[in-house]
Amino acid sequence: xxxxxxxxxxxxxxxxxxxxxxxxxxxxxxxxxxxxxxxxxxxxxxxxxxxxxxxxxxxxxxxxxxxxxxxxxxxxxxxxxxxxxxxxxxxx
Amino acid sequence: xxxxxxxxxxxxxxxxxxxxxxxxxxxxxxxxxxxxxxxxxxxxxxxxxxxxxxxxxxxxxxxxxxxxxxxxxxxxxxxxxxxxxxxxxxxxxxxxxxxxxxxxxxxxxxxxxxxxxxxxxxxxxxxxxxxxxxxxxxxxxxxxxxxxxxxxxxxxxxxxxxxxxxxxxxxxxxxxxxxxxxxxxxxxxxxxxxxxxxxxxxxxxxxxxxxxxxxxxxxxxxxxxxxxxxxxxxxxxxxxxxxxxxxxxxxxxxxxxxxxxxxxxxxxxxxxxxxxxxxxxxxxxxxxxxxxxxxxxxxxxxxxxxxxxxxxxxxxxxxxxxxxxxxxxxxxxxxxxxxxxxxxxxxxxx
Numbered sequence: 001x002x003x004x005x006x007x008x009x010x011x012x013x014x015x016x017x018x019x020x021x022x023x024x025x026x027x028x029x030x031x032x033x034x035x036x037x038x039x040x041x042x043x044x045x046x047x048x049x050x051x052x053x054x055x056x057x058x059x060x061x062x063x064x065x066x067x068x069x070x071x072x073x074x075x076x077x078x079x080x081x082x083x084x085x086x087x088x089x090x091x092x
Numbered sequence: 093x094x095x096x097x098x099x100x101x102x103x104x105x106x107x108x109x110x111x112x113x114x115x116x117x118x119x120x121x122x123x124x125x126x127x128x129x130x131x132x133x134x135x136x137x138x139x140x141x142x143x144x145x146x147x148x149x150x151x152x153x154x155x156x157x158x159x160x161x162x163x164x165x166x167x168x169x170x171x172x173x174x175x176x177x178x179x180x181x182x183x184x185x186x187x188x189x190x191x192x193x194x195x196x197x198x199x200x201x202x203x204x205x206x207x208x209x210x211x212x213x214x215x216x217x218x219x220x221x222x223x224x225x226x227x228x229x230x231x232x233x234x235x236x237x238x239x240x241x242x243x244x245x246x247x248x249x250x251x252x253x254x255x256x257x258x259x260x261x262x263x264x265x266x267x268x269x270x271x272x273x274x275x276x277x278x279x280x281x282x283x284x285x286x287x288x289x290x291x292x293x294x295x296x297x298x299x300x301x302x303x304x305x306x307x308x309x310x311x312x313x314x315x316x317x318x319x320x321x322x323x324x325x326x327x328x329x330x331x332x333x334x335x336x337x338x339x340x341x342x343x344x345x346x347x348x349x350x351x352x353x354x355x356x357x358x359x360x361x362x363x364x365x366x367x368x369x370x371x372x373x374x375x376x377x378x379x380x381x382x383x384x385x386x387x388x389x390x391x392x393x394x395x396x397x398x399x400x401x402x403x404x405x406x407x408x409x410x411x412x413x414x415x416x417x418x419x420x421x422x423x424x425x426x427x428x429x430x431x432x433x434x435x436x437x438x439x440x441x442x
Contacts, residue, residue: 018439020439022433022439022440023433023437023438023439023440026430026433026434027433027434027437030430030433030434054426056426057423057426057427057429058430060423060426061430068303069431069434069435071303072303072304072374072435073434073435075303075304076103076304076306076435079099079103079306080096080099080103081099
């Protein structure tokens with residue numbers, strides 16, 4: 001019984017995550033990666049339960065893509081937060 | 093319901109359904125994106141409208157029915173019916189978008205609002221264009237009537253070509269009322285008469301729609317029952333004898349209330365990869381994808397606004413077909429799933 005078996009069990013567990021649990025995990029990994037800039041560390045800290053496929057997709061994100069995603073998320077947050085005029089980006 | 097609730101729902105998927113009651117409006121603003129005027133006779137069939145609201149209430153994500161026009165208050169019977177219908181479904185709230193022409197005095201404004209079924213939020217459009225027809229005193233009456241009746245409201249203020257109208261508004265409302273009234277800034281949309289103004293958007297590349305079109309998740313039902321992806325798609329009507337979806341499988345037009353169940357349209361939109369790419373990669377991402385694969389037409393389509401570009405791309409049968417092919421790639425499927433989870437908190441199966 002080596003670490004490989006453990007990882008396989010975790011990956012199988014990842015495949016069984018409910019859609020909402022999977023979404024929350026992915027969001028958690030991305031939030032952590034936005035803060036640290038290190039997607040690999042974020043996956044191992046916050047996304048161990050994710051499937052191998054999700055981990056590969058997350059790992060494929062470049063720093064530049066992470067920065068763009070963070071900026072889009074900020075804009076969406078501003079819109080959702082309903083900032084006052086003069087202080088907001090255009091709604092559209 | 094505060095503006096935040098509306099904005100949160102509007103940036104989600106199938107949480108807001110906008111219904112166009114008709115195209116009649118007592119005024120003819122120069123920037124009107126739907127070419128509305130007192131002469132327009134088009135209006136929704138009340139049975140189609142009721143069916144749309146009832147079907148929307150059965151969809152698990154549904155939260156808000158937004159009633160627009162034309163001018164909804166120019167259709168008092170339809171507006172009352174629509175609000176009554178919304179009230180039948182406890183999960184639904186209503187938002188009415190109006191120019192306030194009916195608020196000729198504070199008493200008249202109060203009577204008008206009091207005699208309707210509950211409005212959960214009123215959006216009043218006012219800006220340099222509306223103000224050519226609707227005095228700001230009417231807007232003040234409407235705001236004060238909303239406050240008296242405890243109806244949440246906000247102002248939608250088009251700030252192009254310039255934002256100097258805010259000063260005029262502040263003077264008309266008085267400092268206190270101005271400060272406590274939520275004001276949402278919007279742009280001139282390059283549709284209808286708005287197209288003729290030829291305004292260059294101020295913040296084209298900063299516009300969030302460039303990177304993620306959150307508006308593509310909130311469908312719009314035209315007065316004839318056609319379900320389109322967003323208000324910008326209203327320009328598609330009358331553009332061709334055949335519908336866009338029949339012509340090229342464009343995701344901008346998703347069917348008709350009389351022919352398809354809204355639940356089926358919801359499922360279709362949920363899995364439409366072009367539509368979801370629009371929501372997660374934006375028009376900019378789609379353009380990049382086309383450029384990388386050599387599909388982007390040389391020189392590119394001309395456009396003055398990100399929405400213009402979206403229409404140019406997604407009504408071109410060659411581009412739509414190419415995108416359908418490209419977006420079957422597993423890497424794009426995964427990118428879109430990750431971004432749906434991150435931006436919108438949407439759970440993806442599979």
